[in-house]
Amino acid sequence: MLKIGILLFGVVAARGQWNVMPMPSSIHAGSGAPLTIEQNFSVALEGVSDPRLEHAARRLTARIALLTGMTFRDGGAALVLRTESAGNAVQSVDEDESYRLTVNAQGAVITAPNPLGAMHGLETFYQLITNDATGWVVPAVAIEDHPRFAWRGMHIDVARHFIPLDVIRRNLDGMAAVKLNVFHWHLSDDQGFRIESKRFPKLQELGSDGLYYTQDGVREIIQYARDRGIRVVPEFDMPGHAASWLVGYPELAATPGPFQIIRTWGVHDPTMDPANPEVYTFLDAFIGEMALLFPDAYFHIGGDEVKNKAQQDLQEGFNQQVEKIVTKYGKRMEGWDEILNPALPKNIVIQSWRGPKSLAEAARQGYQGILSSGYYLDHIEPSSKLYLVDPLGDQSATLATEEKARILGGEVCMWTEYVSAENIESRIWPRTAAIAERFWSPVETRDVADMYRRLDLVDSELDQLGLRHNSNYRIMLERLAGSTDIDALKVLADVTEPGALALRHHVNPDATQSTPLNRLVDAARPDSAVARHFSGLVDRYLANRNEAASRSEIRQWLTLWSGNDAKLEPLIARRQILKDAAPVSQVLSKIAAEALASAKMNRAELEAAQKPIGDMRLAVAQAIARLIEAEGRVRSKQ
């Protein structure tokens, strides 16, 4: 990696050592002393005035006050924010989000064409603040930055499990911190209709169990998002995934009612009837109401997974009719892969859950698109894998330049079959920060080790912002243990990963919306940091078996794990809620003990440890197996 930095008060400013995520397009260390944050720190606004800038400057100052513990008064304008124009009244997909940030000992200056870039610059500035041996400083630096993709979204399904507004707000804070700019709000599905319609109140009254957002609440979220440079795109899934609509309005259905909210997962029959003209009258009034509420230029109509073959054949006609309604209300239609059809105008946007191939195909046909395939958080893949999925990946290599330009970006997807308001943040963060970097940073930013180094910092930044991905973890473990004494349980949970959607469904085919999400599998988090650390130790040790430090630490971990089941077993025996933790705990202690011993081990046993145990996975099993394999201690039993 190119080393372009110099030594500044102990801060090594090599490219790989910048503490910024997503990595800027261009970053160069300055030659002077750093800027010191002092009691008179303040942000001065120059150029246009916009309430977003004032709010963002106030938030930044409050965050720096919390970080440094300083109380700022009578500011000396250490940071100047120069913004050229006020930006669009409704944030648009093609707005310039670039900014420049320069810092030296005299102060910092952010210049940006509009408030979007200025706000991104403030986030970068915050990340650069560090406490060195002398105090709080920002290294001298020159940054020119702009996003690689214009559409950098996060999709949250609030239908399968309702997610309250305060959780949405926290996630918007997290999105702003990593420069995501679209919140895609999946507001209806078979399992719930989550927004108030004044025109058709039975939608929320009968379709939501009372768990829905008021229009005032939605307006507040839209304002909150705008204040953070984030667009809000609503999705109303139709004509399939629509059971919750039909509870209150069965006359829209393709088959006779009555209908109930569906409590189970998967693809279900209830569908709006594409052949019924009243459906379009209804949708015209409904979309008209929602188009007024949501100012964004795009309107997502879902359009995925229609189950009934007869309706599938009618879906093209349905989409054309709905597209006309959406256009009539001044919006551009967006939908999942299935809506792709040459009969639709070219100004719609295709969101690909099927894969980059279908996205490339859409681009070839002249459609804009965004990638979600590969960014499904409920598949519980590690950040290292999510990070390397590229909206312009292999499939797009064959595309012409203007076809490539149609690929606007991507969206992280958070589906909530096995996700609650309590653990959603641990499913989204910090992994989403790695994907956010893919959407923002130059294509060649692909160093996984450096990504993880910075991901740890962002993880901590998100904690400071109030996100609960870490806080709720401990709280859930305490609930499982029934006390604050969670040492042994945490040792296990730290190396346990929840199974992906498919595994959970396989293990618990009867799970519904009412199934408790309070077990070890729900508390355990994706991409175990302990497992990653341990795997790194094993790499180091296998590369050089004489390295005492890694050898010694590996033994410490194995000793901890091998003795852990004996400590945890009495608690598990007492508590029914911990029953499914028993086999995972036993396997962990067993293979750790095997790794410490010198006897041979059966291959079948070693392989079983690396496979799912119930609906969980032992995240350190693979690294432990590598250790045992490397010592030639595996016996193929027959």
Next chain:
Amino acid sequence: MLKIGILLFGVVAARGQWNVMPMPSSIHAGSGAPLTIEQNFSVALEGVSDPRLEHAARRLTARIALLTGMTFRDGGAALVLRTESAGNAVQSVDEDESYRLTVNAQGAVITAPNPLGAMHGLETFYQLITNDATGWVVPAVAIEDHPRFAWRGMHIDVARHFIPLDVIRRNLDGMAAVKLNVFHWHLSDDQGFRIESKRFPKLQELGSDGLYYTQDGVREIIQYARDRGIRVVPEFDMPGHAASWLVGYPELAATPGPFQIIRTWGVHDPTMDPANPEVYTFLDAFIGEMALLFPDAYFHIGGDEVKNKAQQDLQEGFNQQVEKIVTKYGKRMEGWDEILNPALPKNIVIQSWRGPKSLAEAARQGYQGILSSGYYLDHIEPSSKLYLVDPLGDQSATLATEEKARILGGEVCMWTEYVSAENIESRIWPRTAAIAERFWSPVETRDVADMYRRLDLVDSELDQLGLRHNSNYRIMLERLAGSTDIDALKVLADVTEPGALALRHHVNPDATQSTPLNRLVDAARPDSAVARHFSGLVDRYLANRNEAASRSEIRQWLTLWSGNDAKLEPLIARRQILKDAAPVSQVLSKIAAEALASAKMNRAELEAAQKPIGDMRLAVAQAIARLIEAEGRVRSKQ
């Protein structure tokens, strides 16, 4: 301890094994199987209807849903709440708070004269829920319960550091969980005037830095507290501790202005002028306004620490005049010890910060009183000590029965010189739960070990309720470390205790309201749980040196600590904010290493480790010293 229980599905129901805090007046295990909490659990209200009961039942159901992960529908009324009367429109100090709770396999019944007792019963019911090997159960039990003292308060100073409403709300949740019933809100002091006056707006406009509560906000808190069986008593400190009033209204002062908000601690000169008739005109209008806002029967006028001798002499007359105003608006006056004077009527209440002696003296003179001396949380004493302080302690032994009856209870005091919105919960909780038991439970409930066992459970319960005493600890450590890698820092912080008010003032005499509260001393928590655990191990080991388990665990801890400074030192060297952690870290590793070694150690060094290190204390130093002493390895160096 009397064993009155029987074995129920592995739950040993000995008196000392009940998981309830505060311990009820009477608790007896039932003879049958436990109640099982199932999907159809619900609370049925019988008798009078009161919105407080409906809200409390809904909160309980929501908490049980979170605990068990169950979604409750179409309830089977497993818990019946029978309430005889609706209670007073404004909760009063003499309202009956008793309740009875019986649980058997068929269901649970709470009966209470009014909603206060009923709500206490719900809290007890919640604490009894446990997850055993079969599922979620409540053991069969018969409880008759009532408080020992009618006044069980918590005082929070929001003047020295402003505490936002959401933090107040969380603390009210915690108070309700441990059956405290008075929130004493210290709303003004030299350092800030924290409430909106519509009559005298310069009070908050010039006296608060903009950090004050609106009257709407205050009304919400009063309602929130009432919903949880908690009275709200406001305090406006006068005639001393009043600088913040005088910024806007210097004409009230005994000396010429102008005045500023005072940023430093201690007792200051600015005082209202008792000789100025306009002061009483002002106070009449102000107290009239506040008496309408706060419905409680009591009104606290502070009255402590008047610095100026001339004003001290006039204070008796001042108090008499103010008492007439308070009475005119239908309230009873409350004040700190200093207001005690035979000229005042006997219906006032004395709050003793000077000690039980002055409280007993007041009772002898015919005044009601509450004890706060001994319950000052900023003195950073362990729960074991706070727990044994009794409002009817030694000093009251000489009192006649009717004199004793005048001692209404006590109040925990949270002064906020060195306490912020971020760490206040860690100063209040869980220690306050031990004091709450002192206020509620029979006098003979004094087993410190069992108190700590249940305190751990309450600690966890408070976490589940959303209190941040544990969550913010990690977040503060991460901020100190600048990353989520806090292992070594947490090893140190876990055995570090913040110094008490006096020590902090001694070490940092220049500290002000603007001094950052984001250092190790601010993150570290009182009554180190790790130190308590380690001290218990040392006790066991010294009682029986052949006990392998304690010996082995002691060695593990000492090994961890002796190597910790080497791990932490590089981080401390990089981060100025951690500078004052260095000496504590060094002493910890040094004495742990000495304890592991076999050489003799200097007494002076061992004693120094047990003394303050800067503004902190090493909580394990005393136990380590006992180990070294017991082995005769201490050398008095000369």
